[in-house]
Amino acid sequence: MKHYVKMVWPYVIWAALIVVLPLLLIILYSVTKSGNELVNIQFTLENFKRMTEPVYMAVFVKSFELGILSVVICLILGYLLAYFIAGFQEKVQNLLILLVTIPMWINTLLRTYAWISLLSDNGLINSFLEMIGLQPLNMMYTDFAVLIGLVSDLLPFMVIPIHTSLCKIDQSLIEASMDLGANRFQTFWRVTFKLSIPGVLNGVIMTFLLSISTFVIPKLLGGGQYTLIGNLIENQFISIGDWNFGSAISVILAIIILVSITLMKRIDKDEIEEE
Amino acid sequence: MSDVIIELKGLSKNFGDQQVLKGIDLNIHENEFLTLLGPSGCGKTTTLRIIAGFEEPSAGEVLFDGVDISKVPPYKREVNTVFQKYSLFPFMNVYDNVAFGLKIKKMDKNLIEHKVMKTLKLVGLEGFEKRDVTKLSGGQQQRVAIARALVNEPKILLLDEPLGALDAKLRKEMQVELKKIQQEVGITFIFVTHDQEEALSMSDTVVVMHEGIIQQVGTPEDIYNEPENRFVASFIGESNIIEATMIKDCLVAFDDYEFECVDKGFKNNEAVEVVIRPEDIDIVKPKNAKLRGKVKSIIFKGVHHEIVVGTKHRDYLIHTTDYYEPGLDVGLTFGPDDIHVMYRMDWETGGAE
Ligand SMILES: Nc1ncnc2c1ncn2[C@@H]1O[C@H](COP(=O)(O)OP(=O)(O)OP(=O)(O)O)[C@@H](O)[C@H]1O
Numbered sequence: 001m002k003h004y005v006k007m008v009w010p011y012v013i014w015a016a017l018i019v020v021l022p023l024l025l026i027i028l029y030s031v032t033k034s035g036n037e038l039v040n041i042q043f044t045l046e047n048f049k050r051m052t053e054p055v056y057m058a059v060f061v062k063s064f065e066l067g068i069l070s071v072v073i074c075l076i077l078g079y080l081l082a083y084f085i086a087g088f089q090e091k092v093q094n095l096l097i098l099l100v101t102i103p104m105w106i107n108t109l110l111r112t113y114a115w116i117s118l119l120s121d122n123g124l125i126n127s128f129l130e131m132i133g134l135q136p137l138n139m140m141y142t143d144f145a146v147l148i149g150l151v152s153d154l155l156p157f158m159v160i161p162i163h164t165s166l167c168k169i170d171q172s173l174i175e176a177s178m179d180l181g182a183n184r185f186q187t188f189w190r191v192t193f194k195l196s197i198p199g200v201l202n203g204v205i206m207t208f209l210l211s212i213s214t215f216v217i218p219k220l221l222g223g224g225q226y227t228l229i230g231n232l233i234e235n236q237f238i239s240i241g242d243w244n245f246g247s248a249i250s251v252i253l254a255i256i257i258l259v260s261i262t263l264m265k266r267i268d269k270d271e272i273e274e275e
Numbered sequence: 276m277s278d279v280i281i282e283l284k285g286l287s288k289n290f291g292d293q294q295v296l297k298g299i300d301l302n303i304h305e306n307e308f309l310t311l312l313g314p315s316g317c318g319k320t321t322t323l324r325i326i327a328g329f330e331e332p333s334a335g336e337v338l339f340d341g342v343d344i345s346k347v348p349p350y351k352r353e354v355n356t357v358f359q360k361y362s363l364f365p366f367m368n369v370y371d372n373v374a375f376g377l378k379i380k381k382m383d384k385n386l387i388e389h390k391v392m393k394t395l396k397l398v399g400l401e402g403f404e405k406r407d408v409t410k411l412s413g414g415q416q417q418r419v420a421i422a423r424a425l426v427n428e429p430k431i432l433l434l435d436e437p438l439g440a441l442d443a444k445l446r447k448e449m450q451v452e453l454k455k456i457q458q459e460v461g462i463t464f465i466f467v468t469h470d471q472e473e474a475l476s477m478s479d480t481v482v483v484m485h486e487g488i489i490q491q492v493g494t495p496e497d498i499y500n501e502p503e504n505r506f507v508a509s510f511i512g513e514s515n516i517i518e519a520t521m522i523k524d525c526l527v528a529f530d531d532y533e534f535e536c537v538d539k540g541f542k543n544n545e546a547v548e549v550v551i552r553p554e555d556i557d558i559v560k561p562k563n564a565k566l567r568g569k570v571k572s573i574i575f576k577g578v579h580h581e582i583v584v585g586t587k588h589r590d591y592l593i594h595t596t597d598y599y600e601p602g603l604d605v606g607l608t609f610g611p612d613d614i615h616v617m618y619r620m621d622w623e624t625g626g627a628e
Pocket residue numbers: 290295313314315316317318319320321322469
C-alpha cells in the first residue's frame with residue numbers, strides 16, 4: 001500500500017495547481033484594492049461592502065428566486081420522470097436514461113439557440129399559433145423563457161440521482177409496506193419517497209448549484225438587461241475589468257452555495273432520524 | 276382439526292415457460308403451525324407469495340374463509356409476512372417499524388402504543404423501542420420483523436425461512452420461541468424452510484414439496500415414519516432406501532429374502548421401495564440374521580455411532596450407541612414395523628405415482 005501512496009502525489013500537485021491556486025487567487029483579489037501589484041498589496045473590504053448596494057442585492061434576490069423556482073420545477077418534473085423510468089425493465093431503463101442525458105452532450109449554447117428559434121416572436125410556436133388563428137405570444141426575454149431554458153438544461157441533473165436512488169431501493173421493503181396494509185399511494189409516501197431522499201437532495205444541490213451560477217441562458221433568453229449573479233460576475237471580469245469586485249461576488253456566491261449544501265445535508269440527516 | 280382457513284385449489288404458477296407450481300391442493304386450518312418443506316427452488320416462496328398476494332397464480336384459486344382472494348391486493352389481505360431478509364424500514368426505529376401497520380390503519384395513538392409495547396414484550400424486545408433497527412443483531416432484527424407482522428393481529432402469519440440467517444444456537448432458541456409465540460397468539464403460521472429438522476420439531480403439519488408438487492402432507496411423525504415415496508424418505512433424514520417387490524399384503528421381498536411387514540393395499544408383486552431408518556436396524560451375530568455383511572466404517576457422531584455395513588447387495592447405514600470394529604462380520608435385523616413400504620417414484624415427472 002505504501003508504494004501507491006507515493007504515486008498519488010503528482011495528482012495532488014496537479015489538483016492544487018488547477019483548483020486550489022485559482023481559488024486562492026480569487027480570494028486574494030476579493031480582499032484587495034484594484035490596480036495592485038504583487039509587491040505592494042493593499043487589503044480592503046470595500047468590494048464586499050459594494051455588494052450591499054440595492055442594485056446588486058436585487059440581482060442576488062432575482063437569482064435566488066429564479067434558482068429556487070427552477071429547482072422546484074426540476075424536482076417535480078424530474079421525480080415524475082425518474083419514477084416513470086424506474087418502472088421499466090432494466091434494459092428499457094438504460095435506454096431511457098440515455099435519452100435523458102442526450103441533451104447534455106450538446107453544447108449549452110446550441111441548445112439555447114434551439115429554444116430561441118422556438119420561442120422568438122416569429123419562431124416556431126408563434127408561427128403555429130398564427131396558423132391556427134391565435135394571437136402570437138411574446139415569450140422571448142421574459143422570466144418564462146429563462147425558466148424554460150434553465151429547467152430543460154438542468155433536468156438531467158435531477159433525473160439521474162433520483163433514478164439511481166430509486167433503483168437502489170430494496171423491492172422487499174415496498175412489499176413489506178403493502179403487506180402491512182399500505183396501498184400504493186401510502187407506500188410511495190411512507191417508504192419509496194423516504195428512501196429516495198438522498199437522490200433528491202443530490203439532485204437539488206446539483207441543480208441549485210448550476211442554476212445559481214448560470215450566465216449563458218439568462219443572457220440569451222432573458223436579453224441584455226437581464227442580469228443574474230452569473231452575468232454580474234461575467235461582466236465584472238470580461239466587460240468592466242474589475243476583477244476585484246468580480247472575485248468578491250464569486251467568493252460570496254461560493255459561500256452561499258457551501259452553506260446551502262451543508263444545510264441540506266443536515267436536513268437529510270434530520271429527515272431520516274425523525275419519525 | 277379446526278376449521279379450514281385457507282384452501283389452495285389446483286394452484287399453478289408459470290414464470291415464462293418454466294412451470295414452478297404444478298397444481299398445489301392444500302387445506303390450511305385455524306391455529307395450525309404448517310411448514311412448507313422442500314429443497315431450494317421447489318416453489319415454497321412462490322406458494323407463500325401467492326398467499327400473501329405478491330404473485331397471482333397462473334391457474335387455480337386461493338380461498339380465504341371460502342372466498343377466492345387470488346385477485347385481492349396484498350394490502351387488503353388479513354395476512355402478514357415475516358420476510359427472509361427481515362426487510363425492516365431502515366429509516367425508522369424499532370417502535371416505528373412495529374407501529375407501521377397500525378398507523379396506516381389510523382388507529383388511536385394510545386392504542387397503538389399499547390399494542391406495540393405488548394407485542395415487543397411478546398417477542399422479548401422490551402426497552403428496544405428507540406433503537407435504530409440497522410444497528411440490531413440478526414436475532415433482534417428477526418424479532419422486530421415478527422413483532423411488526425404480529426401487531427396487526429393477522430389471521431395468518433407467513434414466515435419465509437425466518438431463521439435462515441441465524442447461527443445454529445440462536446436458531447434453536449428462536450425455534451422454541453416461535454412455537455411458543457404461535458401458541459400464545461393462537462393464529463395460523465405458515466412457515467417455510469428447507470431444514471427438515473426444523474420442520475419436524477416445530478410443526479403441526481409438514482408439507483413436503485418437490486419441483487412444484489406436494490409429495491406428502493402429514494404430521495411430523497407421519498412424514499418421518501411413513502414416508503410415501505423415496506423423495507420424502509430421503510429428504511427427511513438419512514435412510515436406507517431399497518428397491519423391493521411386494522409379494523402380497525404384509526410380505527415384501529428384497530436382497531434375496533422375504534420379510535414380514537405391516538403395509539397393505541399394494542398389488543401383489545408390485546414393484547415398490549422400502550425405507551428403513553438407520554436407528555431401526557439392529558446389529559447382531561451373523562448366525563442370528565438373514566442379512567449379513569462386514570462393518571465398513573464407523574464414525575462417532577456425538578450421541579450415536581454411524582456405521583456402514585456392506586452386504587451382498589448394498590451398503591446399510593446404521594445408527595447405534597454401541598461400537599463395532601471395522602472388518603467385523605455382523606448380521607442385520609429389523610422388525611416388521613421398521614419396514615416402511617412406499618410407492619415407487621416416477622423420477623421423470625418428479626411426482627409420486
Ligand atoms: N419472479 C420470478 N421470475 C422468474 N422465475 C422465478 C421468479 N420467482 C421464482 N422463480 C423461479 O421459480 C422457482 C421456484 O422459486 P421459489 O423461490 O419459490 O423456490 P423456493 O422453494 O423458495 O427455493 P429456496 O429454498 O431457494 O428459497 C425457482 O426456479 C426460481 O428461479
